Amino acid sequence: MIALLLAIITALFFPGIIIRVKSLVSGRKGPGIFQPWKNIFVLLRKSSVFSTTTSFIFQIAPVIYLASLVCALILLPVPGIPSRFGFGADFVLLAYLLALGKFFFIIGALDTGSSFEGMGANREALYSMLAEPAFFILFGTLALLTGHLSMQSIFEQFHLSGYNSMIGGIIAVYVLIQIAMIENSRMPVDDPKTHLELTMIHEVMILDHSGFDLALIQIGTNLKFALYGILIANILIPVTWALPYRIALFFGIQTAFAASIGLMESFRARKKMMKNPQFIVTLSSIALVGFILSLLMMYQLIR
């Protein structure tokens, strides 16, 4: 529950910081921090246009997308405070809840019968399929290092096991940031600012969503960023610190995460669509290297 609360607070600032950093880097003043949320509130008040091709799938997809994200957030522990729902292999449930949201998001896009949205849906399905192993290898590594299976105890044990976990931590943070970028369709894979439907992924899938539904999807996207932010914070924030320091560090990390996304997007070009699968598979191999390294370390310890 606390994770959900923190995620909502984080999500309030997150998109604003990214946009602000991007505009500052490009030499503009840029909109206020809360502009993205003002846009969402405008959308919430607007009326909707539905395509005649769509069916009830189109109506329930945004709702289930958001609901699955909220459920995933409830599962998350925050540094030092356990989640009520935590249990063994809860990260599997986390991954599959996100997958459920994605499933409905994809078929929601296909429901319009548009070839552009089909294209976007296809890319989304492919990229998330390729990113899935990286997430599981990462948690396999963490489970191996700590000997625990629930996210709560993995992260707790992780900070108590000293320098051994450092290597795992570095790789975990890197992989998680990249997965967050892929799952949220950000820069190296997708460019949220592109104007051509043919080169879009996320944006093209929501072409036909309007008003309330579009707002729900955008709220979901912001929460998804916060979800990965909290995961990263769990790895970086030592559980032994006092509560005020942990809170300060948490928001520091979220701000830094958002700012780094803004910086990355300012200086980096989107990859060619053809190169994206390679890039995502590379992530799995990096995670695999991390696994082998920690395996070697564990093996020496056992012997």
Place this chain on the structure above:
Amino acid sequence: MENILITLPVFLSFVILFVPSKGRYYTTLFISLGIVLITSVPAVNVIFSKGVLPEIFHIATGLGSVTLSIDGLSAFFILVTNFTAITGLLYSKGYLEPYRSLKSPAQLSIHNFSYTWLHLSMLGVLMLRDGIPFLIAWELMAVSSFMLILFEAEKRATLKTAVNYLIQMHIGLVLLVIAFLLCEADTGSMSFDALKFYFSHHSNIGLFLLFFAGFAIKAGFIPFHTWLPEAHPAAPSHVSGVMSGVMIKMGIYGIVRVMTNVQSDLVTIGLIVLAVSAISGILGVMMAIVQHDLKKLLAYHSIENIGIIGIGIGLGAIGLGIHNPLLALLGFSGGLLHVLNHSLFKSLLFFSAGSVYQACHTRNIEQLGGVIHKMPVTAGLFLTGSLAICGLPPLNGFISEILIYLGLFQGLSTGTVYQSIYMLMAIISLALIGGLAIYCFTKAFGVVFLGVPRSETHTATSEVNTGMLFPQFLAGTLMFLIGMFPLLFLQPLARILVFLFQINMDLSWITIIRSISLVGKMGFFLIGLTFLLFLTRYWVLKTRNIRQGPTWGCGYTTGTARQQYTGTSFADAVAGLAEPILKTQKEDRPISEEEIFPAERSFATHPADVFRLGLNRLVDFLMLILKKLARLQTGNIQHYILYAFIFMILIFVLLYLKIL
């Protein structure tokens, strides 16, 4: 008294052949319900009240006494079989309706008779423990399903597929016969119980692998799967549902049954099963993605799911081998629960695919589209099945998958370094299978049900009748039940396994139980939250001015249905990545330089199966040799007498030299 009762359906089933066509369906239903009742009562008894001791019936026949035995494992499979067989029969009433005018009453009688016998023979396989009766039941199962596939025998392709199926089943049978004979040669008796004695003083791997290969042909593990993607689409949909839902699980039953008797080398056996299963899972789903035929796509998914079941069983065997009760329990319970889950969602998917076929008269995904507008209930049911087969919460597929995941993650840090690597490989393949399944079913559901119809001749007009929807609702309800109250199913299953494999249940199982019950609660929360959000949305949108309009086409307003994204283009990304395995054949004629005004073009892709191609090459090679041997067959009686004479001399010489 009980003993007579249990053989009664065998005799009653012959009545179906003589009933006039008006009462045929209800006679079949009545007899099937009788079979279900007679076998389910002892099965439920074994699982719930009697605890764990097997129920045994001795039946005297002319050739001696036959023993039917229902222990926990059999009881579990019996209940799974009965449920799917009955839902299939209920569905068949509506599905066979259009065929009543096309087929002769005799053909329909034989079809119903074979269906009953498929059901009976599967139950026989599950209850018979002695080698010969077991093999007879196994053979009856192959023959009756062969008859069922032949339903549309007027199509040449169906005939060819059915014969191919029969031949492959017999290769499996030969392997099983050899395996049983090896056991008999050593122990003097031919039964599953004698295997225990054989395994106790022999190397276990060889005989187990022989059994595994024999059962794997039925179960459809890669590379033994080549009959499966052809036979399932050729059969009528209710038969595909039963074949994919339960008949191929008889192979799994056999593997587990043999495994209960294995005494040593369990780790190696587990690793082999794990490796074969992981490969089956990934390749199965990859091949599924590129299919154009909806039922063929589902058939390849059966291979994938058999892979998931196999990963669970392999994990369980490793757990037994390294004496880790938790690992064994997680692996086997995950695998066996997936048997139940797969039988539910796969039969549901085949039934709804059959409904689409009946309404649109094609199974080709590229010609369908927009079915949801005319058949919303079927679409909803297919969606439920899709979510379950992808292992998404809050449905049943997730429960079995998380059990296997739990076991694999647990296994990461409990064994040697090599075991950790194997476990991680299995985790990666399970994660990949999950991602690919989502890719595949967003394609299948999206292209078939969403958008607008791609072809005017294959447009659905109305929903199928309630009689066909009812069995699908039954399966769907059970799927939600398993997903949200997993403990109701998991705890009896665990009790069976504890007794079957003599596992000492330890305390950590309680934490697993807690995990799984939390997953169920999360399902409730998810559904509640969705409902709440939807109500809010409904309430907000009620006050708004809602307009309808065409789909945004980037300013282009006169698009046609054929410009929609097709299944082939959706699958193209994976087809491109996995080209070496998939070997998709493309029919394409590039524009040559001389062609100033290009003429009409066509483009077609044909998904191929490399294993099928390999098998064809093997058969071609055999045919070549056999053709050369055919020269001996001169048709001249003198030559044949000469052969017999040469043969006798050969025997004589061999005997003289004391070689024989």
